[in-house]
Amino acid sequence: MWDPDDALSHLLRPLRLRGAYVSDWRLGRGWAVRGEPEPRALLHHIREGHAVIRLANGETDTLHPGDLAIFPRGAAHVIAEKDDAVPQQIDRLLPDRTPGSTDVLDLGTEPRTGSMLCAGLDYEAAGEYPLYRTLPDLLIVRADAIEADRTLPGILACLAIELDEQRSSTRAVALRLFELIYILGLRCALKSMDQSAPISRALAHPAIGRVLIAMYEDFARDWSITDLATIAGMSRASFAATFKKIVGETPARHLRRHRLARARDLIETTNLSQESIAKSVGYQSNVGLHLAFRTEFGLTPGALRRPDNARLHSRSDSPAAGTSPRSGEPL
The missing domain is CATH 2.60.120.10 (Jelly Rolls)
Incomplete structure (x- = not known):
């Protein structure tokens, strides 16, 4: 809690x-x-x-x-x-x-x-x-x-x-x-710290704080905006707007980056199959992880495991960065 x-x-x-x-x-x-x-x-x-x-x-x-x-x-x-x-x-x-x-x-x-x-x-x-x-x-x-x-x-x-x-x-x-x-x-x-900083705003807002911890500690769950708004004790519209204002990005984008960071670490440090990694971080298939990974990092999971591509530079200007799902859809 x-x-x-x-x-x-x-x-x-x-x-x-x-x-x-x-x-x-x-x-x-x-x-x-x-x-x-x-x-x-x-x-x-x-x-x-x-x-x-x-x-x-x-x-x-x-x-x-x-x-x-x-x-x-x-x-x-x-x-x-x-x-x-x-x-x-x-x-x-x-x-x-x-x-x-x-x-x-x-x-x-x-x-x-x-x-x-x-x-x-x-x-x-x-x-x-x-x-x-x-x-x-x-x-x-x-x-x-x-x-x-x-x-x-x-x-x-x-x-x-x-x-x-x-x-x-x-x-x-x-x-x-x-x-x-x-x-x-x-x-x-x-x-x-400057109270306008994202971390300061998030740490000072109990409702958004509860949501962040829920997302971080169970990031593979099939979350929806409705689920997260319920944890925050807010309406869907109010929650989505408040989250973006405080954290600086949509709930979908924030959760996706966390999942992909975990997937990237597993790809770089384990021999788990891509299918296993995809399911462990909340993707239903290897295809979904493949597409999201390529959008975020500019390379596929398979390419990351090659020695010549061990060092990647993340792309912060992802086309999906500003999008968010409809209220009842999974993030």
Whole structure:
């Protein structure tokens, strides 16, 4: 059941967070690091000094002591002492960022100008709710917001002590603490997020929230607009209009994207037959999945399994994106 007071738990539950790696950055003059997209959540907590973050689209922001930067889906970015600094590739600095690893990274030249704690958290991408994918590439929790939280400052302090003192089992403790920091940081960020953002509107609307969870947790069901409107406690017309306004797309489009994301993961990671995959995600036949998959991704399920087509780029301008079924028809 959707609980508007605990919406974040619903959002994170299918991700199955698990620690990936932790690195303690010692910062000197002229330091700069570039990271390419990673299939994990990333965090930067600056302890001393300042840092400029530049995203792939050119947007920049500045971190001050105590700030926490969150990249929910591991977006590409440059983080540096100054915006004009020449960055080093993180893959060369830390080539083996394996789950459970911890590293100390010395950057720049003497004298030391700051320090920062960083982490990557792996999660089950197949479990991503479409709503999670609407999070911005970068969320920043400022130091004053962290201090106002009754839990997060203590967790950050414990992490700093563990890494500074390197006690027994520090590696395991640091990874678990960063999982908490990620969840608590997201909670702080969502509180201050622009209320016009799709995720903010959806999390704040109990009726639409109930529908989203029902769709996500039973996405193979033969849903109709009538079914979903009943869960929301709204008329069909009111529900359809409200859903599109809040989520940004029709119920049919939203459910279809979730089904196809799950199908894509099964195709890439299992040897299940396409017929079995089609039925497991809510399609009555392999033909239906084939057509929907080609519309969404530009390739067939069979082509995706070929080694030369392993990497696909999703198409957001699908011809079916703005369509929706009649009130009693399955989605």
